[in-house]
Amino acid sequence: MNFKKFFALASENGIEVSEINKNKSSELSIELFKKEITSYSIKENQKIVARGIYNNKMGFVSTEKDDKDTPLFIINSIKQGASLNETDDEAIIFKGSEKYKKKNVYSKELESWPTDDILKLLFTLEEKMYAKDSRVSDVEVFFSKETAESIMANSYGLVLKNKTNYFYFGASATIKEGSEVKSAFNMFLSNKPSEINLDEFVDETVKKGIDKLHGVTIAPNSYKAVLSRDVVSSLLTALISNASSEDVQKQSSLFAGKLNTQIVSPKITVEERPLEKNIFYQYFDDEGVATQNKVIIDKGVLKTYFYNLVTAKKDGVESTGNAQRAGSKMGIGFNNIFLKPGKLSEKELIAKVKNGVYITDVTGLHAGLNPSSGDFSLQAEGFHIKDGVKGDPLTLITVSGNLFKLFNDVIAVGNNTKLLISATCVPSIAVDNIKVSAE
Amino acid sequence: MLNKKLALDVINEAASTGADFVEIFYEDTYSSVISVENGKVNNVINTNISGVGLRLLKENRSVYGSTSDVSRKSLLNLATTLSKSFSGEKIIKPFDAFTKVKAKELCKVETPLTEVPKEDIVALLKSVNKDVKDYDPRIVRVTSSLAIDVHSTEIFNSDGKYIPNKREYGRLALLSIASEGNKMETRFDGPGGQAGWEFFTKKLDLKALAKENASKLIMMLEAKECPSGKFPVIIGNGWGGVIFHEACGHQLEASSVAKGLSVFSGMKGEKIANDIVSAYDDATIPNEWGTYNVDDEGNIPTRNELIKDGVLTGYLIDDFNGRRMGEKGNGACRRQSYKFEPTSRMGNTYIANGKSTKEEIIKNTKLALYAVSFNGGSVNPSTGDFNFGCSEAYIVKDGKILEPVRGATLVGNAKDILKHIDMVGNDLAFGQGMCGASSGSIPVNVGQPTIRVDEIVVGGRGGSIDEF
Numbered sequence: 001m002n003f004k005k006f007f008a009l010a011s012e013n014g015i016e017v018s019e020i021n022k023n024k025s026s027e028l029s030i031e032l033f034k035k036e037i038t039s040y041s042i043k044e045n046q047k048i049v050a051r052g053i054y055n056n057k058m059g060f061v062s063t064e065k066d067d068k069d070t071p072l073f074i075i076n077s078i079k080q081g082a083s084l085n086e087t088d089d090e091a092i093i094f095k096g097s098e099k100y101k102k103k104n105v106y107s108k109e110l111e112s113w114p115t116d117d118i119l120k121l122l123f124t125l126e127e128k129m130y131a132k133d134s135r136v137s138d139v140e141v142f143f144s145k146e147t148a149e150s151i152m153a154n155s156y157g158l159v160l161k162n163k164t165n166y167f168y169f170g171a172s173a174t175i176k177e178g179s180e181v182k183s184a185f186n187m188f189l190s191n192k193p194s195e196i197n198l199d200e201f202v203d204e205t206v207k208k209g210i211d212k213l214h215g216v217t218i219a220p221n222s223y224k225a226v227l228s229r230d231v232v233s234s235l236l237t238a239l240i241s242n243a244s245s246e247d248v249q250k251q252s253s254l255f256a257g258k259l260n261t262q263i264v265s266p267k268i269t270v271e272e273r274p275l276e277k278n279i280f281y282q283y284f285d286d287e288g289v290a291t292q293n294k295v296i297i298d299k300g301v302l303k304t305y306f307y308n309l310v311t312a313k314k315d316g317v318e319s320t321g322n323a324q325r326a327g328s329k330m331g332i333g334f335n336n337i338f339l340k341p342g343k344l345s346e347k348e349l350i351a352k353v354k355n356g357v358y359i360t361d362v363t364g365l366h367a368g369l370n371p372s373s374g375d376f377s378l379q380a381e382g383f384h385i386k387d388g389v390k391g392d393p394l395t396l397i398t399v400s401g402n403l404f405k406l407f408n409d410v411i412a413v414g415n416n417t418k419l420l421i422s423a424t425c426v427p428s429i430a431v432d433n434i435k436v437s438a439e
Numbered sequence: 440m441l442n443k444k445l446a447l448d449v450i451n452e453a454a455s456t457g458a459d460f461v462e463i464f465y466e467d468t469y470s471s472v473i474s475v476e477n478g479k480v481n482n483v484i485n486t487n488i489s490g491v492g493l494r495l496l497k498e499n500r501s502v503y504g505s506t507s508d509v510s511r512k513s514l515l516n517l518a519t520t521l522s523k524s525f526s527g528e529k530i531i532k533p534f535d536a537f538t539k540v541k542a543k544e545l546c547k548v549e550t551p552l553t554e555v556p557k558e559d560i561v562a563l564l565k566s567v568n569k570d571v572k573d574y575d576p577r578i579v580r581v582t583s584s585l586a587i588d589v590h591s592t593e594i595f596n597s598d599g600k601y602i603p604n605k606r607e608y609g610r611l612a613l614l615s616i617a618s619e620g621n622k623m624e625t626r627f628d629g630p631g632g633q634a635g636w637e638f639f640t641k642k643l644d645l646k647a648l649a650k651e652n653a654s655k656l657i658m659m660l661e662a663k664e665c666p667s668g669k670f671p672v673i674i675g676n677g678w679g680g681v682i683f684h685e686a687c688g689h690q691l692e693a694s695s696v697a698k699g700l701s702v703f704s705g706m707k708g709e710k711i712a713n714d715i716v717s718a719y720d721d722a723t724i725p726n727e728w729g730t731y732n733v734d735d736e737g738n739i740p741t742r743n744e745l746i747k748d749g750v751l752t753g754y755l756i757d758d759f760n761g762r763r764m765g766e767k768g769n770g771a772c773r774r775q776s777y778k779f780e781p782t783s784r785m786g787n788t789y790i791a792n793g794k795s796t797k798e799e800i801i802k803n804t805k806l807a808l809y810a811v812s813f814n815g816g817s818v819n820p821s822t823g824d825f826n827f828g829c830s831e832a833y834i835v836k837d838g839k840i841l842e843p844v845r846g847a848t849l850v851g852n853a854k855d856i857l858k859h860i861d862m863v864g865n866d867l868a869f870g871q872g873m874c875g876a877s878s879g880s881i882p883v884n885v886g887q888p889t890i891r892v893d894e895i896v897v898g899g900r901g902g903s904i905d906e907f
Contacts, residue, residue: 033698040524041503042517043778045490063487064507073487081483084473084557089481138700138821174700174821181702183821220668220903250476251579252616254623327472329482367815367828368848368898372616373623377665377848377898379826396824398848398898400667404621437667437898 001048006071007155010052013075015059017093018052019154021286025146028115032122032141049325050074051093054082058091060329092309096158097290105281106163107191110145113167117193118143122169125198129171132206135213138174143167158288166191166279168421171201175209184209189421191279208360211383215395218384218438224356225399225434226349226385229416231359233424236339238371239403240270243296243304244332245311252372254404255302263302264407269340270297272306274321280336280423284321287330291321296337306332339426342413349414349430351388357436358383358390359399374403380436397438406431441465441491443537445511446595449493450531452518454597457527458495460758461597462736465491465509466590466777473557474584475564477572482584483557492777493517497525501759503780537601542732542739545725548635552587552609555636560585563639564611567649571615574653577660580616585609585639594737602737608633608728608882610871611643613652617660624845626656626830627814631871631882634726655831658843665808665832665847665899666906672849672895673800673835675811678870680885683718683790685818686825686853691745691753692771693760693783694877695820702823702854703751711751712857715793718746720755722770722786728871729787729884731773736781740770745788746857757783775879782878789886793863797889800862802838806904808847808897809833809840815872816849823853834907841907848898856892864889 003020010018024046031039048070049062059081061074082091122141129139145167152160170187186205188196227235247253255263274282274291282291287309295303307315308323308330324333350358359382369376377400384391414427446463453461467489474482490507491514502524504517568583587609594602610631617624628648632638639645674682687703695701703711712718722731722740734740736758744752756764757772760783774781801809809832816827829847833840869886897904 037500037524039501039503039780040521041505041780042520043504044506044508044513044517045778046507059483061485064489065487077485080557081485084480084483084561086479087476087481088479138698140698140700172821181822183819251618252623254621327484327486329484363819364817364826364828364848367813367817368826369828370623370625372625375846375900377828377846377900379824379848379850379898396850396852396896398667398826398850398896400846400848400898400900402900435667435898435900437896439669439896 001066001070003153009071010075011155013079015052015054015075015078017155018078019050019093019152021049021150021152023047023148023150025148027144027146029144030118030122030142032126035123035126050078052078053091053093054079056091057082057085059085089310090313092313093154093156094158094288094309095156096288100283100290101275102283103277103281105277105279107165109193110165110167110191113193125169125171125202128198128202129173129206132202133210135175135177135210136173136206137176140172143169152288160284160288164279171205173205173209175213177213180213182209182212187421189279212381212393215393218394218397218436220437222433222435224353224430224432226346226353226358226428226430228360228428229418229420229426231362232339232426232429233420233422234362234365235403235406236270236426237337237422237424238369239374239407240296240334240337241371243306245305245307245315246332247372248305249311249314254372254374255305258302260301262300264297264300264404265410266300267342267410267413268297268300268407269295271295271338272334273336273338276336278336278419282335285323286325287319287323289319289321289323294320306334308332335423337424341415341417341427344412344414346414346416346428349412349428350385350390352412353385353430354388356385357394358385362399376400376403394438397436400435400437406434409433441509441593443601445514449514449518450595450597452515453493453495453522454531455529456522456525457530458497458522458525459530460496461531462494463491463595464735464777465593468588468590468776470586470588472584472586473560473564474582475561475568476582477580478565478568480561488776490777493521494780495521495525496759499762501780505778531597534599537595538599540600540602540737542604545723545730545732546633548607550636551607552636553589567613567645570646570649571613571653575617575657577617577619578615578653578656579618582614584612586612596737600737602733604733606633606731609638611639613648615652615656617656619660622660624656624660626652626659628652629871631728632726633728633730659831659845662843662845664901665844665897666901666904667897667899668903669894669896670904671804671807671891671893672897673804673807673809673889673891675809676864676866676887676889677868678812678885679810680789680870680887681813681816681872682827683887684785684788684883684885685816685827686851686856688785688788689818689876690820690823690853691755693754693756693764696754697760697763700821706751709751710749712746712749713860714749715863716746716749716857716860717791718789719744719791720771720785720788724787727787727869727884728882729785731786734770734772735774736768736772738768738770738772740786743769743771755783755785757781773878773881775881779879784876784878784881785874785883787869787884787886789867789869790863790888790890792865792867792888795862795864797864797866800864800889800891801835801840804835804891805837807835809835810847810849818853825853826850834904836907844899844901846899850896850898856895859892859894860890861893862891
């Protein structure tokens, strides 16, 4: 579809200003099981997401078709949506930021990675997983590589382009000893194949599963705890989602009215760094506003909300570059969340807690965690902490608490930060009390 | 519509290197969502999803490709690329025309949702929205929306079959948030079906739905924290069935059973549940949310018996995973869209009625949690460990419902829980949900009568249940 022609046609049809996002992506996914490629798939996808202002109201549409009927389908959908739209939100399409900090994060190394080498890597991974320990009974290996290109253009003449690629591979292993069955799961995400250390990955994955064997129970109670990076990432992301200005304005965030006040422990400092040069790097948001690195929580004090153009206008501030589409509607999002590390290693955190629990994983977030109230009750995995060292694994437990209270009760923040698949870069932390339920 | 000659050419090209089965899945789906927030239409979205998924099988191997570009050049190119995964002579028998497979229409509707004026939909959504919002000033945000999805699909395969199908879904989603001081509670209700406008205007009692949503929201806002520990749990009918769906249903899917990765692999004929438990997956129930005329590889669905009187009697099988099991698919192959390789999934899954009434179950219980509804849950298929978050729960004491409690999570193991079901009610009902797995997010019904589990681990922020 020719953008200029489309904008002209839209204008002829009464759509004052319009905007098109065209995304093209291609993906290769491979799965292995028992030395066979059990699944090999290629996805080629293109999608046009459009919006436009008709009679001062915004209308949205998205389509995967790009044929002769597409422009009129888009125009009619925008008009229909805008005609029904009753929000007081100002309809804004952006003319552009003064400056964009564009960096190239596209990896040529990944682009030129031969499929045969990928397959060799996966078969080697599978072999090493089985060879690592005789208790590894089943291994599923998976791989995915994606390239995405997007162009955003609007009738004001703004044109922004982005091209990214990344890959991930992972393994899910079943560990059996007698009648005991445990599982381990691990993933590696990057855009540079040369960063892979297969032996380290295998060691880490198999150890995760083996360590869970011979679990013991624990008395239901409140415990001091060390939370692993993965757990911190899940809980911190849920906490930070309350900084959405849209939720604040609609009275459904407990961060409402809390700007520049102490909301969590002074040990907690959180930044959003969309311009950090990693695979989550993003130099403009979904409204075309230039993104910026910023402090969200400074030593426990809430410094800003996440804004898009519409919510910023309501509060009389500038957009923070946090517009993110949910479907085709504009909402609020964030990425590359960094929790400032402390001084202690994870081992030292465990020593500091002395007696308590070390929580390695939590599951069931979509059902057991309410981000707006902060209440959570989640299936968890972990270990005893006894006399300052990691002890026995714990069988089937839940942890529950409240996010606001939990991040208030921080004893210490670790120094073991790592960029995780969840687009967060966080260390482990030690907290004063978390409620554990068990058999 | 995909040109039949093109379909034939694509199958021939894809089969050129020895694939033993080739299938084209063409899809053209139109979705529209209208949503009303606090009395005003805040969102109207039209979405089109269209493209082709191409699947090639050779023994226990599959290769899959999808593209949104359905031009001849793009599809033949995809066929050539995928065929390179295999090497050998062409083994599929040549044919020059497709035979149309006509499936029975299971979802008859009076007024298709696509024919309803948008103004009528807006009026209905505003009315429900107002009823919830007006219930209590602490209800700060109410979103009511109607999502309509019309899937038009065509399957062409190397058995010479052409299977067109159409499904039309409608779902009303009601999400409300109440807040008071530092407390905040959310409640979601989402009735849906493949049943036309009459489902929303005649079958559903919208006033009652709004009242249920609002009153339960406020009740949970005021509720005490749920106690933690291990104790009996009564699980409510309808949405309570999500526990069977997660804990057992997923592990009866051939995708994990065939590879020996499910806790129920190779256990057909064995006792896996208490005698009083029988369970089915039936994608043929007229107008239901998880119903389909044909599955996503063109097989006709049937009522699949999974557990009979506690004995494992069947799995949910797709043709490809069935190869490893030495069985044919039983109409349980599904996918979200053409972008997903299809696999065995659930449709309308339920525990069958038993003999007790709900009242008898409560009356016969000394001290337990009564979990009426859930936000959802998940399961690890290789270990069978599951978790569920309750959205509505009560303490039952001395045969009576005592008071509501919030923040309950149930965790357990699939192998254990079925054996611990000690009472089954006679009030089977369904709840509608979206189920996510390797072949995407699909509409499913969960269902069960009220049941009782004699012990399960409950996580909550309150103290011991004995304090009640």
